[in-house]
Amino acid sequence: MSGASAVPATAAPAAASAPPTADRWYPLRRLAEALLAPLLALVAAAALFSVFLLFLGQSPLEFVELVWRGAFGSWFSIQNTVQRAAPLLLTALCVALPGQLGLVIIGGEAAVVLGGLMATVAALPLVNTGPWVVVPVMAIAGAAMGAFWIGISGWLRAKLNVNETIASLVLAYIGLALFNHFVEGVLRDPASLNKPSTYGIGEQNMLDLVPWLEIHPGLPVGILACVAAWILIYRTSLGFASRVTGGNLRAAMLQGLPVTRLILLACALGGACAGLAGAIQVAAEFGRANASLNAGYGYTGILIAFLARFNPLAILPMALLLGGLDAAGGLLQRRMDLPDATILVLQGMIFVMILASDTLYGRIRWFQPRGGA
Amino acid sequence: MSDSLATVLLAMLAGSLRVSTPFLFVSIGECLTEKSGRINLGNEGVLVLGAMVAYATSYETGSPWIGVLAAAFAGLLLGALHGAVCSLARVNDVAMGIAIMLAGTGIAFFFGKPYIQPSAPLLPGIPFGWWSGSSQVQNALLVCPLFLLGIAAAIGLHWCFNATRVGLRIRIVGDSQDAALALGLPIDRIRFLATACGSALAGIGGAFLSLYYPGSWNEGLSSGQGLMAVALVVFARWNPIYCIYASLLFGAAGALGPSLQTVGITWGYYLFYAAPYIVTLVVLIITARGGRSLAGMPGQLSIGR
Numbered sequence: 207m208s209g210a211s212a213v214p215a216t217a218a219p220a221a222a223s224a225p226p227t228a229d230r231w232y233p234l235r236r237l238a239e240a241l242l243a244p245l246l247a248l249v250a251a252a253a254l255f256s257v258f259l260l261f262l263g264q265s266p267l268e269f270v271e272l273v274w275r276g277a278f279g280s281w282f283s284i285q286n287t288v289q290r291a292a293p294l295l296l297t298a299l300c301v302a303l304p305g306q307l308g309l310v311i312i313g314g315e316a317a318v319v320l321g322g323l324m325a326t327v328a329a330l331p332l333v334n335t336g337p338w339v340v341v342p343v344m345a346i347a348g349a350a351m352g353a354f355w356i357g358i359s360g361w362l363r364a365k366l367n368v369n370e371t372i373a374s375l376v377l378a379y380i381g382l383a384l385f386n387h388f389v390e391g392v393l394r395d396p397a398s399l400n401k402p403s404t405y406g407i408g409e410q411n412m413l414d415l416v417p418w419l420e421i422h423p424g425l426p427v428g429i430l431a432c433v434a435a436w437i438l439i440y441r442t443s444l445g446f447a448s449r450v451t452g453g454n455l456r457a458a459m460l461q462g463l464p465v466t467r468l469i470l471l472a473c474a475l476g477g478a479c480a481g482l483a484g485a486i487q488v489a490a491e492f493g494r495a496n497a498s499l500n501a502g503y504g505y506t507g508i509l510i511a512f513l514a515r516f517n518p519l520a521i522l523p524m525a526l527l528l529g530g531l532d533a534a535g536g537l538l539q540r541r542m543d544l545p546d547a548t549i550l551v552l553q554g555m556i557f558v559m560i561l562a563s564d565t566l567y568g569r570i571r572w573f574q575p576r577g578g579a
Numbered sequence: 580m581s582d583s584l585a586t587v588l589l590a591m592l593a594g595s596l597r598v599s600t601p602f603l604f605v606s607i608g609e610c611l612t613e614k615s616g617r618i619n620l621g622n623e624g625v626l627v628l629g630a631m632v633a634y635a636t637s638y639e640t641g642s643p644w645i646g647v648l649a650a651a652f653a654g655l656l657l658g659a660l661h662g663a664v665c666s667l668a669r670v671n672d673v674a675m676g677i678a679i680m681l682a683g684t685g686i687a688f689f690f691g692k693p694y695i696q697p698s699a700p701l702l703p704g705i706p707f708g709w710w711s712g713s714s715q716v717q718n719a720l721l722v723c724p725l726f727l728l729g730i731a732a733a734i735g736l737h738w739c740f741n742a743t744r745v746g747l748r749i750r751i752v753g754d755s756q757d758a759a760l761a762l763g764l765p766i767d768r769i770r771f772l773a774t775a776c777g778s779a780l781a782g783i784g785g786a787f788l789s790l791y792y793p794g795s796w797n798e799g800l801s802s803g804q805g806l807m808a809v810a811l812v813v814f815a816r817w818n819p820i821y822c823i824y825a826s827l828l829f830g831a832a833g834a835l836g837p838s839l840q841t842v843g844i845t846w847g848y849y850l851f852y853a854a855p856y857i858v859t860l861v862v863l864i865i866t867a868r869g870g871r872s873l874a875g876m877p878g879q880l881s882i883g884r
Contacts, residue, residue: 310673368867371620371673372810376856376863379803383853390849509681512674547688554682558664561675565667 232575239566239573244513247563251556258551264542276537277530281420288421289491291529293318295428296483297507298514298521299435300356303476304370305516306439307469308452311359313374314480315504316381317352319495321481322488323385324351326495327393329407340411344485352481353474355381360473364466370473382500389495403496413490424486428525431479435518438475448472480504506532509557528553583842586715590841593719594834595827596726597792601626601801602826603729604784605808607736607819608777612658613812614740615773616753616879620676621661622781623805624683625654629785631691634796638699646699647725647786654782655775657683662774666767672881680805694796702791723791725783729823732780736819749773753877781805807859814862816875832858 256266277287300314328347329340359377362368393404413423439445448468451458458465484499492498510528514520531549538544568574605622612619629650637646661679665672705727708720740746752759752769759766784804789796811829815821836851 310671310677312677362864362867366864366867368863372806373860373863375803375806376810376859379856380853380860383849383856386852387847387849505681508677512678545689545692547685547692550681550685551689552685554678554685557678557681558660558675561670561678562664562667564669564671567669 229575235573239570240515243563243566244515244560246566247559248556250563251552251559254555254559255552258555264544268542269538272537272541273531273534276534283533285421286533287526287530288425289529290532291525292422292424292428293483293487293503294506294510294525294529295432295521296424296479296486297503298510298525299431299507299518300352300476300480300504301508301511302514302516302518302521303435303439303479304356304360304469304472305511306445306448306452307472308455309360309363309469309472310371311356311374311473311476312371312508313356313359313376313378313381313504314476314507315500315502316378316385317355317477317480318484318487318504319385319499320355320381320484321348321352322484322492322499323388323393323404323495324348324481325485325488326404326407329411329489330405333408333411337411337413340407341413341489344407344489345482348481348483348485348488349478350481352484353478356477356480357470357474360470363473364469378504385495385500389497393495395494398494398496401496401498403492403494406494407488409493411489412493413486423490424483427482427486429522431482432518432521435475435479439518444468444471480507506553509553512557513560586842587838589715589719590838591831591834594838595830596719596722597830598833599826599830600723600726600729600787600791601784601804602808602811602829603726603733603823604787605781605805606811606815606822606826607729607733608654608780608784609808609812610777610815610817610819610822611736611749611780612774612777613880614753614817614877615749615770616756616877617662617665617672617770617774618676618809618881619658619661619679619774619777620673620806620809621657621679621683622676622778622808623801623803624680624687625657625778625781626785626788626801626805628657628683628687629654629782630789630800631687631694631785631796632782633786634699634789635691635694637701637790638694638697641700643700643702643790646790647702647783650782650786651779652782654785655779658775658778658781659771661778662771665774666771688798691796691798695798698795699790701794702787704791723787725787725791728783733819733823740819750877753879755878781808803856807855810859810863813866814859816866817877818875829855829858 259266259269276283278284297314297318300317301311304311325344325348329344332340332343355377356374359370359374362373363370389404390402394402395405415421416423416426439448447458447463450461451463451465451468455465483503487499487503488495506528510521510524513524513528531552535546535549538548539546605626609619609622632653633643633646633650635646636649637643640646657679660682661672661675664670665675702723702725704721704723706717706720707722708717711717711720738746740750748764748769751762752764752766756766759769785801788800793800807829811825812822815825832855835854836848839845839851840848
């Protein structure tokens, strides 16, 4: 069950006689440790899932082969993977940015749907002005709505000391109820019978696929957002202050860091990313707001952020991995007769293992600083 | 007008008695876990898994009561997983709960697929409304035995916390790790057992969902009751008896929308659907106002920080 923790601690002899200089290789070993632990967790989850498949009389090798084929095997499947990964990049940031401050925000789903709804509402009066007006307005409206919605959780945390995890989740349900109320009420296009939807933003205003590559337009936006977030976190004093706060709240307060403002900012930025994801989904895929927005991107984003240990650059491969698993779901269903919940089981196993692997940090001596560092 | 008001109130009472039972079981389970100083958001997954296992077992064996037992056992296993992994150093119990939620839901959906169609034998209700001629009243007072079992469990847990050695140990471990260490209590083992038993109770709550009300298994069965129970425990100040009242209140809030629908008020159906969540949020805000030293809060709880 906790296979990852059974790794023998390779206790290297402590360099007792080391000169009192800084340990030059420590940053590299720290990086290796940060890579090793999630890798071991992924291996352990894969092993566990293989046992699960064998128990069902299915072949793990066939599973891997089908996932590879369904996710990355052809340009078509890569397009499919990217289409699913693009919103995940942004929703993972909704967890990773507040995560720098030690906050666990799990309400990104509501920011996605409300962001998509607000983007649609903002676009409706402008339908005839052309995409160069509509698309930026949608992006701003979606991001602002997301920032507001996650910002509420941050405000409750910073000002009233309400636990942000539960608050954001409860707000997610409230946000979904609001979304349904509007989509099935005032904003409903009477022509949408089976699937209640708002009025459309107009074919001419929708985002095209990225030219030449023919991939989802959310991908470049998501990559830019992840790189920007990485710079913000690791290369600015604002990011440093956030990481200090996440490491030790009291020390940060003692230093006079603006903890309240940092919390509000991180939550608002994270929410803006998730809201933008909703706006992009509407602008690029649906053309209107409806229940398709509520596809669990917010929840998968949580898993990706934890897999990436809240590092925005690590979010890129992890989002592709999970987007790929999702994209392969249909193929798995057809070829191996596995229900779509199979991916959910695998995700659950990965998540449990990744969190369990947190216990490895600091356990293996070889990775620790030596000498007079 | 007063007639329709009576209808709404009666429907809310009926709804409250029904909707509150899963809240009751998950909240006393969560209360037990939190008293030992750990939080388990995974009870949402336990609820869904419990519902599936109960329904499947009831269908296969023909006895809903075996289904209830099986749900409790499934909850016990999932809670044991949470308890075991959380006792490793540096593992964040809040995040782990989300992982358990995902895993439990995934397993339930995976194995539950074949049971969406067939109908399993359900739990019988106890007719407390026999004295009334009105079929509405009779219907409202048809109480599930699990509801009574839940109240008994809450009272039993309250007694356990306040009058037994086991309860005292759980409270010590939850309130002060230092004191527990000084007394030589097996901290990890106590927390592990409290988490597993708490999840077993939550599993019974899931059995209620699939075997009594709404009384079928499908993938949208739980609407976050397992997570709302965490807020409910805060509201109940970690007191199992107050958990009963809090569950009834949440149940009534959940029954608001459907009750209004019975008298023809359909406007804002989805907004009324959000009522229990709004209650949860208000409760969180009110109880958090006092700052860190919340009365009754176990000292080692990570959400207290």
